[in-house]
Amino acid sequence: xxxxxxxxxxxxxxxxxxxxxxxxxxxxxxxxxxxxxxxxxxxxxxxxxxxxxxxxxxxxxxxxxxxxxxxxxxxxxxxxxxxxxxxxxxxxxxxxxxxxxxxxxxxxxxxxxxxxxxxxxxxxxxxxxxxxxxxxxxxxxxxxxxxxxxxxxxxxxxxxxxxxxxxxxxxxxxxxxxxxxxxxxxxxxxxxxxxxxxxxxxxxxxxxxxxxxxxxxxxxxxxxxxxxxxxxxxxxxxxxxxxxxxxxxxxxxxxxxxxxxxxxxxxxxxxxxxxxxxxxxxxxxxxxxxxxxxxxxxxxxxxxxxxxxxxxxxxxxxxxxxxxxxxxxxxxxxx
Amino acid sequence: xxxxxxxxxxxxxxxxxxxxxxxxxxxxxxxxxxxxxxxxxxxxxxxxxxxxxxxxxxxxxxxxxxxxxxxxxxxxxxxxxxxxxxxxxxxxxxxxxxxxxxxxxxxxxxxxxxxxxxxxxxxxxxx
Ligand SMILES: [Cu+2]
Numbered sequence: 001x002x003x004x005x006x007x008x009x010x011x012x013x014x015x016x017x018x019x020x021x022x023x024x025x026x027x028x029x030x031x032x033x034x035x036x037x038x039x040x041x042x043x044x045x046x047x048x049x050x051x052x053x054x055x056x057x058x059x060x061x062x063x064x065x066x067x068x069x070x071x072x073x074x075x076x077x078x079x080x081x082x083x084x085x086x087x088x089x090x091x092x093x094x095x096x097x098x099x100x101x102x103x104x105x106x107x108x109x110x111x112x113x114x115x116x117x118x119x120x121x122x123x124x125x126x127x128x129x130x131x132x133x134x135x136x137x138x139x140x141x142x143x144x145x146x147x148x149x150x151x152x153x154x155x156x157x158x159x160x161x162x163x164x165x166x167x168x169x170x171x172x173x174x175x176x177x178x179x180x181x182x183x184x185x186x187x188x189x190x191x192x193x194x195x196x197x198x199x200x201x202x203x204x205x206x207x208x209x210x211x212x213x214x215x216x217x218x219x220x221x222x223x224x225x226x227x228x229x230x231x232x233x234x235x236x237x238x239x240x241x242x243x244x245x246x247x248x249x250x251x252x253x254x255x256x257x258x259x260x261x262x263x264x265x266x267x268x269x270x271x272x273x274x275x276x277x278x279x280x281x282x283x284x285x286x287x288x289x290x291x292x293x294x295x296x297x298x299x300x301x302x303x304x305x306x307x308x309x310x311x312x313x314x315x316x317x318x319x320x321x322x323x324x325x326x327x328x329x330x331x332x333x334x335x
Numbered sequence: 336x337x338x339x340x341x342x343x344x345x346x347x348x349x350x351x352x353x354x355x356x357x358x359x360x361x362x363x364x365x366x367x368x369x370x371x372x373x374x375x376x377x378x379x380x381x382x383x384x385x386x387x388x389x390x391x392x393x394x395x396x397x398x399x400x401x402x403x404x405x406x407x408x409x410x411x412x413x414x415x416x417x418x419x420x421x422x423x424x425x426x427x428x429x430x431x432x433x434x435x436x437x438x439x440x441x442x443x444x445x446x447x448x449x450x451x452x453x454x455x456x457x458x459x460x461x462x
Contacts, residue, residue, distance in 0.1 A: 093456060094459070
């Protein structure tokens with residue numbers, strides 16, 4: 001019992017294919033259980049047969065009989081089972097990728113993977129768009145189409161509770177369609193090794209009621225009121241040049257550092273760091289790594305690589321604790 | 336009917352007829368679909384043309400495999416002798432090869448069907 005506990009515990013939670021919160025994940029979970037049950041039955045049958053042959057059977061069977069067993073049990077049966085399984089999996093495929101017909105109805109989400117974070121753009125049906133990062137929100141009961149790209153190397157976008165994974169490949173746009181069916185906060189994870197902090201490249205995925213989602217999107221389409229709060233943090237943010245990599249709506253921080261000077265490379269997608277326009281209200285900091293509070297923000301800004309090895313954000317050893325606190329407080333205010 | 340079939344020849348190469356048909360069919364399906372989806376204008380037609388094309392290729396491949404199986408069956412003496420054909424004689428060598436060719440034809444037949452099965456379900460390049 002104690003031995004099975006971890007196995008059972010891993011079957012539920014925010015990042016489990018077997019605890020689905022979406023239509024695609026439900027089908028994948030069903031496929032898994034069908035395969036597991038089928039595999040178990042065949043295994044039990046083969047074990048029983050070998051026990052029968054080695055323990056209980058006294059007389060040996062005729063050569064003709066053996067030939068018949070081989071033909072039916074070794075040829076006809078496996079071919080039938082494999083054909084059925086293959087047909088089932090193939091039949092499932094168009095359902096997992098229902099594109100085309102409903103194009104342009106709901107929100108489309110573009111996600112660009114970078115070492116080790118996610119750039120997210122919500123394209124609304126009215127033509128406007130909302131930029132965010134390191135968090136995905138989607139309405140329950142509405143099909144959402146994702147366009148997946150990469151700015152540097154192969155990443156993979158995977159929210160196990162909602163659906164299957166899809167690679168993000170430089171120079172390609174891959175598509176994924178998800179339909180969340182149960183409101184909740186799930187967890188996504190980069191599923192293709194992409195460097196030293198690959199395991200820390202995650203994000204919360206929040207399935208919300210459609211009305212709440214619309215309200216959330218509407219609020220995100222305007223600068224946060226916190227931008228104009230009188231704060232030393234704002235001035236420090238500008239003075240330190242954080243805005244060359246990070247965009248903040250309502251400030252001159254554009255985030256499109258043209259030549260990737262500090263990074264020593266050209267960001268392919270024209271973005272060098274996560275959008276921070278409403279960073280204060282995100283659930284996590286560092287792409288799913290730390291709970292979002294001022295202390296975590298200050299720690300991350302001071303030396304992100306000590307939390308996230310290989311992080312592409314420069315360290316700021318020159319900032320005093322007070323200055324760090326001021327920046328963190330201003331960012332936390334960007335709700 | 337056996338008049339219609341080619342005369343029996345003694346060569347190792349007949350053993351591989353069916354797997355070669357399987358391999359060529361596999362390549363034709365996959366390369367064809369890849370080119371069609373990446374450069375639709377090169378081959379012309381819509382996705383259903385591609386599906387019909389694959390079905391035609393599949394029927395051709397299966398017919399060739401069936402012929403290879405018939406020839407193998409003849410080489411095996413129409414199943415008159417049981418394996419193993421293990422004696423170091425010319426006759427046993429022939430029967431053994433016929434039997435092995437027959438089994439390989441069966442495998443190739445199933446494999447060609449599996450290769451082509453997606454066209455029944457897949458209706459679009461992207462899904
Ligand atoms: Cu990654």
